[in-house]
Amino acid sequence: MVAPAAPAPVRADTRSLFDTLAGALPRIAAAAAEHDEHATLPEAELRWLNASGFDAAVLPERLGGGGAGYAFYGSVVRSLAEADPAVATIWTMHLGAAVGLAQLTEERLGTHFADALLRGDRFANALSEPTSGNRFLHPQQEATPVSGGFTISGAKRFVSGSELADHLLVNVAIDGAPAFFGIEPDESITVTPIWDSLGLRGTRSQLLGFHDTFLPDERRAGPPGAGHLNLVGAGLPGISLGIADAALAALVAHARGRTIVGRPLAEQQWVQYAVAEHHVRLEAARAFWERALERADAGAAADGDFGKAKLLANRIAVDVAQLAVRVGGGSGYLRTSPIQRHLRDAEAGQLMAYSTEVLSGVIGAEVLGTTSGESA
Ligand SMILES: Cc1cc2nc3c(=O)[nH]c(=O)nc-3n(C[C@H](O)[C@H](O)[C@H](O)COP(=O)(O)OP(=O)(O)OC[C@H]3O[C@@H](n4cnc5c(N)ncnc54)[C@H](O)[C@@H]3O)c2cc1C
Structure with missing residues (x-):
């Protein structure tokens, strides 16, 4: 550890x-x-x-x-x-x-x-819609105006920790533009337990159904201001980097403990070369992310760098976990080994918005000085 x-x-x-x-x-x-x-x-x-x-x-x-x-x-x-x-x-x-x-x-x-x-209340992000997918900040579900606010009917899915939530951050379209509300779950919101997933199983990221759920005017969020923290954007790279750390630690433990024809697996040259390659990429991803965090602490706009850090971190987490599976051999492939869990968890980082595909489109278009084939 x-x-x-x-x-x-x-x-x-x-x-x-x-x-x-x-x-x-x-x-x-x-x-x-x-x-x-x-x-x-x-x-x-x-x-x-x-x-x-x-x-x-x-x-x-x-x-x-x-x-x-x-x-x-x-x-x-x-x-x-x-x-x-x-x-x-x-x-x-x-x-x-x-x-x-x-x-x-x-x-x-x-x-x-x-x-x-x-005081210890719990919160969840109910943002991703079945129709908007990765473009979770562009809700497609239009709110219905009612006295004192709006109502929403539809679904949000993959809401991590939703079964514990006392408050939900919910997005909706009002006249086609995104709007955000903070509400408390009531009987108009149902939970469908869809989360029998490959990885990150403990997040229980369920589907929430909204049935004429009231969104009061006074709970409507204002626009983001200068200096507001973006904790999801800043934190997502750290999740993948931590998974990579765990996968690398499991790989090292196995390679040092496994002896093949009298020699530790860790002494095989291909293992050393591959570990070096993945280690330096992990260090580089970590350094890039930490620089973005430090710049953000100093007041710089960092959302773009958080996206680049997420892309780097998502990729290296999967690559390290895949290498751990190779080095682990048959015993690393068993359910009793932590390696298989790290691989399953690593895959989830790429899917969480913005996905590696969406980020690649945005970053590539920026470098090329052109318009993204997809808008995030
Ligand atoms: C473990 C986990 C936890 C999550 N927690 C939450 C949460 O707490 N709250 C919440 O609101 N959401 C959450 N999500 C949802 C997540 O952030 C994504 O919005 C969601 O996974 C997108 O899923 P989708 O099936 O609709 O994918 P899709 O958007 O349908 O993606 C399918 C494929 O198309 C690609 N793609 C999609 N859009 C584009 C585009 N514009 N350009 C290029 N390629 C594109 C994707 O990269 C992917 O390869 C979570 C997801 C996971 C996996």
Whole structure:
């Protein structure tokens, strides 16, 4: 297990949070295989993160939080993902929705959603529609105007941690333009348990059905402002990097422990060459992402670099996990080996929006100075 690296400079309270996290990671990692096996939510781990002050630390100071910043947040996401990427994914989505709503409704509702986060409420992003797919910020489902607000009927799918959520960040089209609301699940919202997935099984990313669900005017989010945190965009690369860390650690453990005709597998040259190649790519992806986080902490616009970091991280996670399968041989292919779980989890990073295909289209068009064949 790689000890979580404290980025410098750090505040005193974040340093003690890193120590707290380091103490908890073995316990979180020990439960990961069981959450994967039974597709159970890591609820105890998520509530522990809140109770231990991690949610509060990331919330901006203006909203009553610790204002710990992107570098701290990213380091926690990556460490959690190495231990259990389902915990890291739900935490990323939870904080993305909570802090997003707190920022976007601050003018209208003050610290309503920030206070809810601080008292331990849970949040989820109900954004992806069956019809909009990866273009989750461009909802196709049109809201119906009613007295005091709107209603929505339709579905949002792959909503991580939705069964625990006290609040939902929901998007909808109003006169064709995207609009966002913060609402509490009620009897008009149903959960369809679709999440019998290949990987990230502990996220239980279910389908939510909306049946004339009321979206009150006063819960409508305002436009994003300068300095608003983008915690989902910043965190997604860290999930894949943590999975890559875990896969590489499992590979190394196997290669050192496996002896073939009297020699450790780790001494075979092809293994050393391949490990070197993947290690330096992983280090490069990590460095690029950490630079983006540091720049964002310094106030620079970083969404473009977060997308590039996600593409790099998604690819290296799959490549490291595939190499781990090769090095693991037959024993690494068994259900009893963690390697097969890392490969399944790594694949999910590529699918989460924006997918590697969408990102490649946007980045490629930017480099070529042309229009993207697909708009994200
Ligand atoms: C583990 C996991 C957790 C998730 N958690 C959440 C969550 O909490 N909240 C939430 O709202 N959503 C969540 N999602 C949904 C996710 O963010 C994507 O929106 C969703 O997976 C897209 O799925 P889809 O089947 O509609 O894919 P599609 O969009 O249909 O993609 C199918 C293929 O087409 C490609 N493609 C799609 N659009 C384009 C394009 N414009 N240009 C080029 N290629 C394109 C894709 O790359 C992919 O290869 C989660 C998904 C996963 C896998």
